[in-house]
Amino acid sequence: MTSSRRTLALTLVGALTLSALAACSSSDDEAAEGDTAATDEAVTIQVAMDEGLEQGAIDAFNERIEQFESEHENITVEAQEYNWVGTTFTADLAGGTLPDVFTVPFTDGRGLIERQQIADVSEQIAELPYAGDFSETVASAGQDADGKQWLVPIAAYGQGLHYNRALFEEAGLDPDAPPTTWDGIQEAARTISEKTGQAGYAEMTTSNTGGWILTTLVYSLGGRAESVDGETTTATINTPEYTEALEMLRSMRWEDDSMGSNFNHDWGTSHADFAAGKIGMFISGGGDYGNLVTQNAMPEADYGVTVLPLEGSDPAVLGGGTLAAVNAKATPAEQAAAVEWIDFYYMEKLTDEDAAVADAQVTADQGQPVGAPVLPVFDKATYDESQEWIADYVNVPLEQFAPYSDNIYDQPLAAEPPVATQDLYAALDPVVQAVLTDEDADIDQLLSDAETNIQGIIDAS
Amino acid sequence: MTTTVVSQPPDAPPAHAPVSSIMSARRRRRRTPVTWVRGGGLSTLILGLPLLVIFGLFSWFPIVRATVMSVQTTNLVTAPVYVGLDNFTAVLADPLLGTAVTNTLYFALLALVFGYPAPLVVAVLMSEVRRGKGVFSALAYLPVVVPPVVAVLLWKVFYDASPDGVFNTIVGWVGLGPFPWLQDPSWAMPSLVLEATWAAAGGTIIIYLAALTGVAPELYDAAEVDGAGVWRKVWHVTLPQLRGILFITLILQVIGTAQVFLEPYLFTNGGPANSTTTIMLMIYNYAFQFGDYGKATALSLMLAAVLAVLSTVYFKATSSWSK
Numbered sequence: 001m002t003s004s005r006r007t008l009a010l011t012l013v014g015a016l017t018l019s020a021l022a023a024c025s026s027s028d029d030e031a032a033e034g035d036t037a038a039t040d041e042a043v044t045i046q047v048a049m050d051e052g053l054e055q056g057a058i059d060a061f062n063e064r065i066e067q068f069e070s071e072h073e074n075i076t077v078e079a080q081e082y083n084w085v086g087t088t089f090t091a092d093l094a095g096g097t098l099p100d101v102f103t104v105p106f107t108d109g110r111g112l113i114e115r116q117q118i119a120d121v122s123e124q125i126a127e128l129p130y131a132g133d134f135s136e137t138v139a140s141a142g143q144d145a146d147g148k149q150w151l152v153p154i155a156a157y158g159q160g161l162h163y164n165r166a167l168f169e170e171a172g173l174d175p176d177a178p179p180t181t182w183d184g185i186q187e188a189a190r191t192i193s194e195k196t197g198q199a200g201y202a203e204m205t206t207s208n209t210g211g212w213i214l215t216t217l218v219y220s221l222g223g224r225a226e227s228v229d230g231e232t233t234t235a236t237i238n239t240p241e242y243t244e245a246l247e248m249l250r251s252m253r254w255e256d257d258s259m260g261s262n263f264n265h266d267w268g269t270s271h272a273d274f275a276a277g278k279i280g281m282f283i284s285g286g287g288d289y290g291n292l293v294t295q296n297a298m299p300e301a302d303y304g305v306t307v308l309p310l311e312g313s314d315p316a317v318l319g320g321g322t323l324a325a326v327n328a329k330a331t332p333a334e335q336a337a338a339v340e341w342i343d344f345y346y347m348e349k350l351t352d353e354d355a356a357v358a359d360a361q362v363t364a365d366q367g368q369p370v371g372a373p374v375l376p377v378f379d380k381a382t383y384d385e386s387q388e389w390i391a392d393y394v395n396v397p398l399e400q401f402a403p404y405s406d407n408i409y410d411q412p413l414a415a416e417p418p419v420a421t422q423d424l425y426a427a428l429d430p431v432v433q434a435v436l437t438d439e440d441a442d443i444d445q446l447l448s449d450a451e452t453n454i455q456g457i458i459d460a461s
Numbered sequence: 462m463t464t465t466v467v468s469q470p471p472d473a474p475p476a477h478a479p480v481s482s483i484m485s486a487r488r489r490r491r492r493t494p495v496t497w498v499r500g501g502g503l504s505t506l507i508l509g510l511p512l513l514v515i516f517g518l519f520s521w522f523p524i525v526r527a528t529v530m531s532v533q534t535t536n537l538v539t540a541p542v543y544v545g546l547d548n549f550t551a552v553l554a555d556p557l558l559g560t561a562v563t564n565t566l567y568f569a570l571l572a573l574v575f576g577y578p579a580p581l582v583v584a585v586l587m588s589e590v591r592r593g594k595g596v597f598s599a600l601a602y603l604p605v606v607v608p609p610v611v612a613v614l615l616w617k618v619f620y621d622a623s624p625d626g627v628f629n630t631i632v633g634w635v636g637l638g639p640f641p642w643l644q645d646p647s648w649a650m651p652s653l654v655l656e657a658t659w660a661a662a663g664g665t666i667i668i669y670l671a672a673l674t675g676v677a678p679e680l681y682d683a684a685e686v687d688g689a690g691v692w693r694k695v696w697h698v699t700l701p702q703l704r705g706i707l708f709i710t711l712i713l714q715v716i717g718t719a720q721v722f723l724e725p726y727l728f729t730n731g732g733p734a735n736s737t738t739t740i741m742l743m744i745y746n747y748a749f750q751f752g753d754y755g756k757a758t759a760l761s762l763m764l765a766a767v768l769a770v771l772s773t774v775y776f777k778a779t780s781s782w783s784k
Contacts, residue, residue: 090752094537115752117538206730208750261622263644264729328538423751434734437645441734453556460551 042074043333046099047341048082053366060362068344075337084108086207093117100330101338106141106321107212107421109151113144114420114461119326122148124339130351133378140415142323152339154346156321156375158408159216159308160286161185165400166302167280171195178306178403182221182248185281185309189258192280199260201252202279205436207266211428213283215318215417217245222312225417225424226458233419233458237428237451238444241312246435246443254439263436272296283308285320286404289372289396300396306403307411316414319375350377353389360390369396373405380409420454420461427454531758548759552747558760560735561743564725567650568739569718576658577714581707583662584669585695598670605663613727616656617643620728643729646736653724653737661717665710669703676702712775716768740764 049061058079065077080099089108092098104112112118125131126149134153142151165175171192179185189200204213215225223241227234253259260279262269271288273279275296286305292298308317324346326338348355364370371394376383387394398405417424431450434441497503531548535541552558587597604612619627620642629639642652680698689697700707722741725731731738731746740760748757 087749090749094752094754115536115539117536117752206732261626261639261641261644264732266730426746426750430732430734433732434646437641437733449556 040074041333042076043331043337044076044078045101045330045334045337045341046078046080047101047338047345048099048103049079051081051083057362057366060366064345068341071344072337072340075340077341096327096329098327100327100334101324101341102327103154103322103324104151106153106156106319106323107208107416107425109141109323109325110416110418110421111423112325113142113150117328118150119328119330119335119338120148120150121326121335121339122150124336125149125152128339128343128347130347130378133382135376135378135413137319137413137415138321138375138377140418141319141321145418151323151325152342152346153377154322154324154342154350155287156319156377157285157287158317158319158375158411158413159283160305160404160408161281161283161308162274162288162292163281163304163306164274164277164279164302165304166277166299167192167196167198168304171280175304176403178304179309180306181309182311186248186252186256186258189252189281190256193256193258193260196280198278198280199262199273200256200258200280202260202262202265202270202273202282203249203432203436204265204267204270204282204284205263205433206429208422208425208429209265209267209270210430210432211425214242214245214428214432215425216283216308217248218242219316219318219414220308220310221245222315224414225454226419228418235424235451235454235458237454238447242447243443246431246447249432250435250441250443253436259436263433274298277302286408287321287372287374289401290369294368301400303397304400304403307407310411316412317408319413319415321375321377350386351382356386356389357393360393364393364395370394371398372396373398373401373408375408375413420457423457423461424454427457527758527761530754531762532755534753534755536752537754544755548755549763552756552760552763555743557735557738557743561738561740564650564735564737565719565721565739565741568654568721569715571651571654572657572714572718573711576654576661577711579658580662580665581669581703584666584673585699587666588670588673598667601666602663604660607660609660609723610727612660613656613724616659617728620652644733646733649729649733649737653721653728656728657721657724668706668710672703672706673699708778709775712771712778716771716775719764719768719771 047065049058053061061079065079068077069075082099082102084102084104089104122144131149134149135156138153138156139149142153143149161178163175163178168175168178168188171188172195173188173191179188185201192198192200204210218225218239218241221241221244223239223245224236227236249259253263262273265273267284270279270282270284271291274282275292275298289303289305292303293300310316324342326335326342330338349359350356360370370390371387374383427450431446434446435443530541532543532545533541534544534548583601587594587601590597607615621627621629622639622641622644623629624633624639626639626642628642632638632640641648643649676699680702681694684694684698720741721739722745725737725739725742726745729737731742741764744757744760744764747753747760
């Protein structure tokens with residue numbers, strides 16, 4: 001190529017690149033510019049609808065949309081299939097492909113707020129009639145450091161110990177009397193392992209779940225992962241509670257050999273193996289029954305769940321749940337409409353009898369579980385009242401939930417570590433993995449290194 | 462004798478300039494937009510435009526964008542903030558970086574020691590087969606046809622660490638195991654390399670087989686006349702004849718292993734205890750686990766710089782062979 005042609009080509013490429021940059025910039029700026037739209041402006045929003053629904057459920061969802069649109073003539077609602085998936089969520093968020101209304105787990109709420117990756121709709125949320133009635137612990141998952149509610153908590157649970165009743169019986173244990181102490185859990189795990197050949201107890205270790213479950217253990221032993229004093233947050237990882245939790249895991253793994261042979265469990269594989277009868281006990285959210293029975297085909301009769309033993313000084317159950325968020329790229333008018341939808345679709349069934357019954361009926365018709373115990377988003381009295389509304393549609397074996405539901409409401413609930421939650425859990429994954437895969441792992445050194453690492457993450461955030 | 466002064470235009474080359482320079486200068490002088498169009502420049506540009514647009518959008522633009530993002534704090538939602546080289550220093554200060562680099566080099570080393578010779582050995586053996594060579598070629602190439610993700614998930618089942626896992630059952634037949642495969646920091650990386658070697662060997666075997674057909678049979682005949690056995694024929698004939706292709710596959714393998722991602726991501730997600738966390742997995746985690754695209758692109762650029770050096774070596778080596 002001669003120099004003049006090369007120059008021409010380079011000029012062309014440069015212009016192309018600049019125009020592409022400009023095009024990209026302009027699209028980025030649209031949402032940022034916004035306008036002071038009035039709430040009665042005609043607006044269209046995309047809202048999350050669970051992926052993979054059967055036609056009946058889709059029809060029911062569309063019916064809800066029609067109801068909403070008839071009440072809000074200026075708002076057009078379009079359903080968009082969405083489920084929160086950790087491996088794709090960040091890319092969807094960055095790519096702007098999320099619907100205007102979507103849901104995230106409690107663990108992600110604080111991080112999204114800190115990074116301002118969702119819309120600040122706290123003013124609209126504050127105007128909802130029940131805005132001041134949220135359970136304090138539950139609400140905190142969707143609040144910023146100043147207490148402004150950016151996300152709406154729509155469901156809550158406390159961590160629980162799920163156990164396989166069939167394996168309990170096979171091992172000669174009473175499935176109606178699950179262990180109530182950590183020593184009891186260790187003993188039961190050993191028995192199940194010896195008598196059935198399956199993992200007596202399994203622990204999630206990857207994709208941040210290792211840190212999540214380890215911290216759950218630590219909370220139940222009276223520890224915490226972070227200490228907040230004003231604007232100063234300190235990592236409290238190298239503590240007796242973390243050491244005790246890891247020593248317990250090490251004992252189960254290397255002395256009892258009661259944890260099976262897979263130490264690479266994430267949320268999905270742990271649930272799949274538990275449902276398949278390969279795991280006797282494991283810790284996860286107390287509201288996982290639906291996933292286990294419907295998506296992992298666990299026999300209903302095999303399922304059992306109980307509360308975590310609380311020991312030590314100031315122990316607590318780590319809470320979790322689901323938050324509804326509004327896309328940061330939505331215009332002010334779309335944001336206002338999005339909050340209206342959240343109020344209508346997610347919250348009305350918690351506060352209004354007709355909406356609760358209609359939702360339970362559709363859910364039951366689809367063969368989905370209705371009535372599995374969860375934690376109240378507001379207060380226990382409101383929750384109990386809503387359970388009474390839907391009593392006719394409850395289709396889960398409530399007696400198998402009794403060890404959990406009889407105790408969970410009396411246990412103190414604690415929110416997740418407030419700063420850099422997911423980063424903290426991620427930094428603890430290798431610690432759990434090391435203890436479970438290296439018999440000579442130095443727990444003190446691991447915790448010391450992790451604390452230094454996490455403190456750096458906290459300071460940076 | 463009189464001297465004739467010949468007037469020259471100011472931009473004319475001196476009279477003593479070489480002929481080629483004079484011709485070149487005339488060509489430059491005559492070029493105008495009209496001559497450029499008549500010379501086919503416009504049609505060339507029009508024909509090349511789709512290529513330029515596609516390359517610009519999907520290849521060059523991401524590179525430019527990544528370079529810009531590497532000096533920004535950005536999550537692609539809020540407005541980016543220029544931070545200079547902070548992302549680079551933060552990545553270099555990340556305690557995990559040393560582990561990731563070491564693991565990547567370890568993977569490359571294992572792949573080099575075990576994965577690199579294996580296809581050559583298989584290819585040489587297959588070249589000696591007189592009947593059914595096509596069947597063996599098809600069998601060797603079969604793993605390449607299996608989608609990589611499917612292959613990894615299959616092997617993940619095979620690597621079940623319990624005594625009744627597939628591989629543990631097989632090694633149990635000869636009194637070995639059970640082995641922890643993916644469940645032990647010292648076992649995990651070799652297990653990944655084993656699968657990666659199985660998955661990639663087929664393509665390399667086919668390349669070697671093709672190269673082996675180019676080795677003159679007379680060389681083997683001469684070696685046999687000289688009393689050479691199989692090993693001496695391979696050492697003194699086959700390997701020298703394949704020297705060029707061997708070096709190319711070596712460079713390509715080194716570049717490929719530096720970018721290893723699929724196996725650690727799907728098999729172990731970097732575990733146990735970061736024993737399989739590689740540079741590419743770290744980049745992925747920066748971007749898609751923590752949404753820190755600045756750090757992700759900074760580390761990507763640093764990796765690209767290292768690979769550029771390797772590529773330069775590759776180009777220099779291959780260009781010298783082609784002369």
